[in-house]
Amino acid sequence: MMSVEGPFLSALIARMFNPEYNLAAYGVAASFAWIVESPVILLMTASTALVKNLHTFTKLRNFSYALCITETLLMIILIIPSVFYFITINLIHLPVEVAHLTHTAMIVLIPWPASIGYRRFYQGILIRNGLTKRVAYGTIVRVSSMAITGSLLHFFTGLNGALVGTSALSAGVVSEAAASRLMVLKVLKKIKSGEINENPESKLTYTGIFRFYYPLALTAMMNMGVQPMVTFFIGQSRMALESLAVLPVITSFTFIFRSVGQSYQEVGIALMGKNKSGYKALRNFAFIMGIILTLLIGIIAFSPLAEIWFKDVSGLSQKLSDFSRFPLILMIILPALTLLLSFQTAVLVDSHRTKPITLSTIIEFSGILLVMFISIRYFDMAGAVAATIAFLAGRLGANIYLFSPYFKSLKQNNQNFA
Numbered sequence: 001m002m003s004v005e006g007p008f009l010s011a012l013i014a015r016m017f018n019p020e021y022n023l024a025a026y027g028v029a030a031s032f033a034w035i036v037e038s039p040v041i042l043l044m045t046a047s048t049a050l051v052k053n054l055h056t057f058t059k060l061r062n063f064s065y066a067l068c069i070t071e072t073l074l075m076i077i078l079i080i081p082s083v084f085y086f087i088t089i090n091l092i093h094l095p096v097e098v099a100h101l102t103h104t105a106m107i108v109l110i111p112w113p114a115s116i117g118y119r120r121f122y123q124g125i126l127i128r129n130g131l132t133k134r135v136a137y138g139t140i141v142r143v144s145s146m147a148i149t150g151s152l153l154h155f156f157t158g159l160n161g162a163l164v165g166t167s168a169l170s171a172g173v174v175s176e177a178a179a180s181r182l183m184v185l186k187v188l189k190k191i192k193s194g195e196i197n198e199n200p201e202s203k204l205t206y207t208g209i210f211r212f213y214y215p216l217a218l219t220a221m222m223n224m225g226v227q228p229m230v231t232f233f234i235g236q237s238r239m240a241l242e243s244l245a246v247l248p249v250i251t252s253f254t255f256i257f258r259s260v261g262q263s264y265q266e267v268g269i270a271l272m273g274k275n276k277s278g279y280k281a282l283r284n285f286a287f288i289m290g291i292i293l294t295l296l297i298g299i300i301a302f303s304p305l306a307e308i309w310f311k312d313v314s315g316l317s318q319k320l321s322d323f324s325r326f327p328l329i330l331m332i333i334l335p336a337l338t339l340l341l342s343f344q345t346a347v348l349v350d351s352h353r354t355k356p357i358t359l360s361t362i363i364e365f366s367g368i369l370l371v372m373f374i375s376i377r378y379f380d381m382a383g384a385v386a387a388t389i390a391f392l393a394g395r396l397g398a399n400i401y402l403f404s405p406y407f408k409s410l411k412q413n414n415q416n417f418a
Helices: 002-014 019-040 043-050 054-078 081-091 096-107 112-128 132-156 161-183 185-193 206-235 240-271 279-301 305-313 318-330 334-350 355-377 383-412
Strands: none
Touching: 002 019, 002 132, 002 161, 002 240, 002 305, 019 054, 019 096, 019 112, 019 161, 019 206, 019 240, 043 054, 043 112, 043 206, 043 240, 043 334, 054 081, 054 112, 054 185, 054 206, 081 096, 096 161, 112 132, 112 161, 112 185, 112 240, 132 161, 161 185, 206 240, 206 355, 206 383, 240 279, 240 305, 240 318, 240 334, 240 383, 279 305, 279 318, 279 334, 305 318, 318 383, 334 355, 334 383, 355 383
16 A cells, blocks of 8 residues: 555656656655665564563663654754755756755655654554554555645645655655554553563563664665665766656556565564464465566556556656656566565564675665666666666575575574475
């Protein structure tokens, strides 16, 4: 359901004044918000794995709140004009008009990081206690709030498209954070009363939380941070403005399929079981789902459905719609690779081996930047094409690296993984 956000807002912006500049600004603003948000993105993974009783809840809650406050301060620093324009114009070389639109859009995204961290902490507790439907209900609140806000601003105000898009995003995440807190109240009462008290002898320290979490945070920071770096390279590429305009449309469409894989990480952690008793069922499900996702996106990419999506649904011009087709074809296998990465990560987190996850992200991050540099500098590729090739190469490198620690974790639990 969250994957609906990108295509919906891109379609709104594409139908407003000056769509190319506003789509580009919306994509850049979102990428900056994602990198600031990145240290809190895996709080859901942490709370799913660690919150077992009142003691662990209190420790991780305090840690999470401090992280959310820090992220909000970083967001405020980023939008200081002298800081913002140095990054966007002097470093990234965005067109001046795109930079101005992006700055305004960033201001309304100030609540974004804290809202994401807050709701993901409590959603992890819901997942830990088998209340996954409530996570979905929270997403319904988010998507509904986003759609209503975006539609009202689109039809009844004169705001530019980038500002409409980011305002809708902020409204959605704030609403979802509030809904998540309400839906977890009964579970919190059970935790505080001692009714939920797994491993009562286990003690969690802030040092222990930091050691467990910092590899995950670094992983998320690099995953999110790669987008501004890609934006930098695209700004130096052939067909830069067109690439900046279509890339958020392409990535938001593929996220519809990638989101299945990304959400599988918490599923794996919650259902792996003692001594990884749930491993085989989770592995088989991931394999089947990977095939289904690849077939679905492949059917769309190689058929007239792609043009219907980009032109009729997303509202791109014929020129931009045609330009989007080849990058989409390149992305066909990415949802399956994302599913594989999430499952590999779940196995490692369940074994409390988070450092290899960080190393895999370093490989992915470095691979993306290296491929972007070579593709643009030496092959003069259009930015959107270079970006999609880089995303694919980086993810594949991470998958290959993780196989070794992944199988070591399984062997340590004496599992028959043949």
